[in-house]
Amino acid sequence: QSAISIALKDTSEKLYVECICRSGDAYSKAVVAQQHTRFVHIEKDGEVILHKALTANSIITQVNAPTLNARKVYDFATQTPLEELEFILETIPYNVEAALEGMKGYGLSTGKILMRSAGCDIVHNVIAKTVAAADARMDGCTKPVYSNSGSGNQGITCTLAIYEYASRKNIEQEKMTRALIMSHLFSIYIKQGIGRLSALCGIVNASIGVAAGICYLQDGSFEQICFAIKNMINTLAGMACDGAKPSCSLKITTGLYSAFVTSELALNNKVVEHTDGLSENDIDRSIANIGRLGHDGMNETDDVILDIMTHKQL
Numbered sequence: 001q002s003a004i005s006i007a008l009k010d011t012s013e014k015l016y017v018e019c020i021c022r023s024g025d026a027y028s029k030a031v032v033a034q035q036h037t038r039f040v041h042i043e044k045d046g047e048v049i050l051h052k053a054l055t056a057n058s059i060i061t062q063v064n065a066p067t068l069n070a071r072k073v074y075d076f077a078t079q080t081p082l083e084e085l086e087f088i089l090e091t092i093p094y095n096v097e098a099a100l101e102g103m104k105g106y107g108l109s110t111g112k113i114l115m116r117s118a119g120c121d122i123v124h125n126v127i128a129k130t131v132a133a134a135d136a137r138m139d140g141c142t143k144p145v146y147s148n149s150g151s152g153n154q155g156i157t158c159t160l161a162i163y164e165y166a167s168r169k170n171i172e173q174e175k176m177t178r179a180l181i182m183s184h185l186f187s188i189y190i191k192q193g194i195g196r197l198s199a200l201c202g203i204v205n206a207s208i209g210v211a212a213g214i215c216y217l218q219d220g221s222f223e224q225i226c227f228a229i230k231n232m233i234n235t236l237a238g239m240a241c242d243g244a245k246p247s248c249s250l251k252i253t254t255g256l257y258s259a260f261v262t263s264e265l266a267l268n269n270k271v272v273e274h275t276d277g278l279s280e281n282d283i284d285r286s287i288a289n290i291g292r293l294g295h296d297g298m299n300e301t302d303d304v305i306l307d308i309m310t311h312k313q314l
Helices: 070-079 086-102 110-116 122-138 152-168 173-194 203-217 222-236 248-267 283-297 299-310
Strands: 016-023 026-033 039-044 047-051
Touching: 070 173, 070 222, 070 283, 086 110, 086 122, 086 152, 086 173, 110 122, 110 248, 122 152, 122 248, 152 173, 152 203, 152 248, 173 203, 173 283, 203 222, 203 248, 222 248, 222 283, 283 299
Parallel strands: none
Antiparallel strands: 016 026, 026 039, 039 047
16 A cells, blocks of 8 residues: 555645645644645644634735836836846856756756757757756756746746856846846746746746847847747747646747747747737737736646646556
8 A cells, every 4th residue: 555645635726735644643734825835734633733714815915016017127127227136147156057067967858968969059059058957956956046936947047048148149247137137027027917826837937038038138129029028928828837847848948949039030020910819919918918828727727737647657
C-alpha cells in the first residue's frame, strides 16, 4: 500500500493545499489557501492551533497595488530618473549565475542544446541563455533567482532576455535599465488581471513584457510597443499551465521566439487587427481581455488538467 495518497479537493478556491500526516493514532493537518504562504488551518491530534476563515472572494485584494495602464508603465520606464530605476540591475548577476549553471545540463538541457547550434545568431543565443536558467531552476538547482509576480521563471524571462539582447547589441546601460523596468512592469500589469493562480501559463505575461522591452531596445515608439503587446496577446493566449516541471523551459523558448517575431512585426508597423481574437483598438482593453481569459476563462481547463495529472498511469 502506498504511504502517500493525492486527491483533488472539491473547492472553489483556485489555490488550496490540504496536507494530513498520520503516524499510528497521531495526526497533523495543515491547510494553505488563497495565497502561497497563507496558512488558514493548523491542527494536531484534534487540537486546532490556527484557524482563519476564508474570504468570500478567492482573490485577496492588494490594498496598495497600483492601478496600472500601458501609458503609465511606458512613461514610468522612460521618464523616471535613472538612479531610481537602477535597483533592477540587481536581478542580473543572480539570474546570469543560474543560466551559467543551467548550461551544465539540467532537466531537458534545452538551453545547453540550443546553444550548440546558436552560432552567431543573436536571438538564438539570447533564448538559449535565458532558458538555461529555467532548466537549472526546474531541475532542483538551489541557486537563487530574482522573481516577477512571485515566479522565478517569470523573473528569469523578464530579466535575462533583455540583458542578453542588450549585451550582444552593445546597447548602453541606461536604455537596458529602462527596458528591464518596462519588461518587468508590463508583466506585472498583465499578471494583475490574470490573478494569483491561473491555468494560463505565466510565461504569457512574462514574454509579453519581454516583447515590449525588446521593441523599446530597438527604438520602438510607444505605439509600436503597443503593437508588439497586441501581437503577443494573439499569439500566446491559449498556452496552458500544466504544472511546474523541467519542460517549462520549452514554454519559455516558445514565448521568447514569439516575443522577437512580434516585436519585429511591430517595428514594421504590423499589428493584429482589432477585429481579430482578443485584440481591440485600445491597448488596455486588449490587456484586460487576456486577463479575463486567464482569470475567468481557464477555470474548467484547470480542473481538467488537475484531473489528468492525478489520474496518470505511472
